Structures are given as structure tokens and as C-alpha cells.
């Protein structure tokens with residue numbers, strides 16, 4: 001199957017190409033970038049030297065031709081491509097935020113009106129697998145909501161309040177140099193940002209509601225001086241106490257058949273480069289602390305997008321995604 005990646009010069013585009021190198025059914029045949037048009041992919045993604053002989057093409061031309069597409073462009077840009085892709089019957093996973101929320105919530109969260117809305121399955125397979133199967137367009141979740149929702153899901157229906165406290169690596173901010181990702185503003189430090197109003201809160205609330213929860217939901221992200229990874233500590237305040245053995249059993253039962261969710265004390269290093277989400281849980285009676293770790297570029301973006309493609313196309317769900325995390 002021929003794959004087009006629109007926005008292939010960025011971080012998630014680079015990881016899509018890297019991961020798809022080992023996919024048994026898919027081959028990247030089109031990689032777009034406006035700024036890098038004509039340059040070889042491996043001159044930009046230098047970790048792929050000798051592994052990819054494609055050149056970047058301009059996304060504005062009709063060169064975007066494939067059986068399947070990934071939109072790895074910023075939100076508000078992705079929505080400009082969807083009508084054309086759908087008209088041409090090209091199945092698509094959108095990594096941006098454009099189709100994760102209903103249009104009124106999107107407008108409230110992102111401050112812009114949606115130009116081309118249609119309802120799409122929310123691509124968190126552990127929760128929405130049946131909706132994703134057979135779909136031709138899937139909205140890949142945000143990186144924070146992926147780790148956070150997986151940490152809370154088994155207890156969502158029993159929660160009164162859920163507080164997510166996340167630490168993220170800097171690659172979450174994208175490839176362009178900014179004050180946020182400048183070395184001196186990140187290294188040797190730690191800071192909270194968007195303390196109460198990060199845009200991913202809307203997705204987190206939406207997923208809790210989908211899981212039958214009426215809990216209040218709060219979220220504070222922190223910027224860590226690492227390249228990859230998100231560690232989320234979910235404080236789940238319950239209506240009734242749940243003891244340790246019962247909490248562990250709930251998580252084991254919920255994730256028993258999930259290849260990508262591993263129940264062990266999570267660290268960023270032990271999921272790095274992989275599509276795994278490691279989770280552990282500890283009870284304090286009415287407060288459960290659930291901690292999750294993901295690689296923001298893999299389970300938080302490109303790996304989950306490939307997982308969704310596999311489900312949409314009927315491939316083995318972990319095709320292209322069985323690489324072990326890089327440790328140490």
C-alpha cells in the first residue's frame with residue numbers, strides 16, 4: 001500500500017517514515033514539505049540516511065497520490081486537505097487536532113471556526129477500536145490525552161474528580177525553533193505552563209464523558225528538559241474507596257488484551273521510541289494514583305496513527321510497531 005505523508009519534514013512526519021520502514025504492507029511513496037521541496041528526505045531526517053531514497057514534494061501540487069495518507073501538519077491546516085483526500089478515496093489519519101472535537105468545542109478551544117467539519121472516530125484504539133474499524137478517516141488523539149486517558153480509563157466511571165499532572169519532552173512543540181524549545185529556556189530546569197487552560201483539556205473531558213464518567217477534570221502540563229516522552233500522574237479521587245488489590249485487578253482486566261499497554265512502574269526511558277504505554281496504579285483508599293508513560297512522538301502521535309491505519313485496513317494491529325523501546 002502506497003503511503004503519503006503530508007507534513008513529512010516535521011517531527012511526527014520523521015517518526016512516521018522511521019516506523020513505516022518495518023511495516024510489512026505499507027511503503028511511503030510521497031513525503032511533502034513546502035520549505036524542503038526537492039531535498040532528499042534523509043538530508044532533513046538525518047537519522048534515516050541510507051534508509052529512505054524519497055525527495056520531498058510540494059503539498060500544493062497534485063503529487064499527493066497514494067492509497068493512504070497521514071496528515072502531519074498543524075491544526076487549522078489539516079482541514080484544508082480533507083475534502084480532496086476523501087473525494088479521491090484516500091483513507092486518512094489526521095494527527096492534528098482538527099477532527100478530535102465537535103465544531104463548537106473546537107472553536108471554543110482553538111479560537112477558530114472549523115471550515116470543513118465531519119464526524120470522525122477518535123483514534124484511541126484501546127477505547128474506540130470498534131469505531132475505527134472500517135472507517136476511512138480517523139482523528140488521532142493529542143499526546144497528553146493519550147497518556148492521561150489510558151491512565152484513568154479503568155476507574156473513570158467511579159471517579160468524582162480527576163487531576164492530570166503531566167511532564168512532557170520538548171519535541172511536543174514541533175521542529176521549528178521558538179522561545180519554548182530554545183536550549184537555555186529548557187535545559188537544567190522544569191516549568192509548568194498553561195496551568196489551568198491547556199487546549200488538551202477539552203479532549204480529556206470528552207474521553208472521560210465517553211467512558212461514562214461525570215468527574216470534574218483538571219490538567220497541568222510541565223516542560224521537561226528531555227526530547228521525548230510524557231509522564232502523567234493521574235490523581236483519581238473516587239466516590240468510594242478502592243483498595244490496592246482491587247485497583248490492580250481492575251487495570252489488569254481492562255488491559256488484558258492490549259498489546260501496547262504494559263502494567264509496570266512507568267519511566268520515560270523504558271518506552272522511548274516505542275508505541276507502548278506503561279501504567280502503574282497505587283491506592284490510598286479514595287485517592288488512586290495512576291502513572292503512565294508514553295513516547296509523545298510514537299504512542300502520542302505517529303505510532304498511534306499507524307496503529308489506527310492497521311485497524312482501518314485490517315492489518316495486524318502491531319505491524320510496524322513491534323520495536324523494543326531504546327534503553328538506556
Ligand SMILES: NC(=O)C1=CN([C@@H]2O[C@H](COP(=O)(O)OP(=O)(O)OC[C@H]3O[C@@H](n4cnc5c(N)ncnc54)[C@H](OP(=O)(O)O)[C@@H]3O)[C@@H](O)[C@H]2O)C=CC1
Pocket residue numbers: 006007008009010011012013032033034035036059071072073074075077095096097141142143171172173174175176296297300301
Ligand atoms: N510533536 C508531537 O509530539 C505531537 C504532534 N501532534 C500534531 O501533529 C501535527 C504535526 O506535528 P509535528 O510533526 O510536531 O509538527 P512540526 O512543526 O514538526 O512539522 C509540521 C509539518 O507540517 C508542514 N507544514 C507546516 N505548515 C504547513 C502548511 N501551512 N501547509 C502545508 N504543510 C505545512 C511542515 O513542513 P513545511 O512547513 O516545510 O511545509 C512540517 O513538515 C501537528 O498538528 C501537531 O499538533 C500530535 C501529537 C503529538
Ligand SMILES: CC(=O)N[C@@H](CCC(=O)OP(=O)(O)O)C(=O)O
Pocket residue numbers: 075095096097141142143168169170171172173180221223
Ligand atoms: C511541549 C509542547 O509544547 N507540547 C505541546 C503538545 C501539543 C501537541 O503536540 O498536541 P496537538 O496535536 O494537540 O497539537 C503543547 O503543550 O502544546
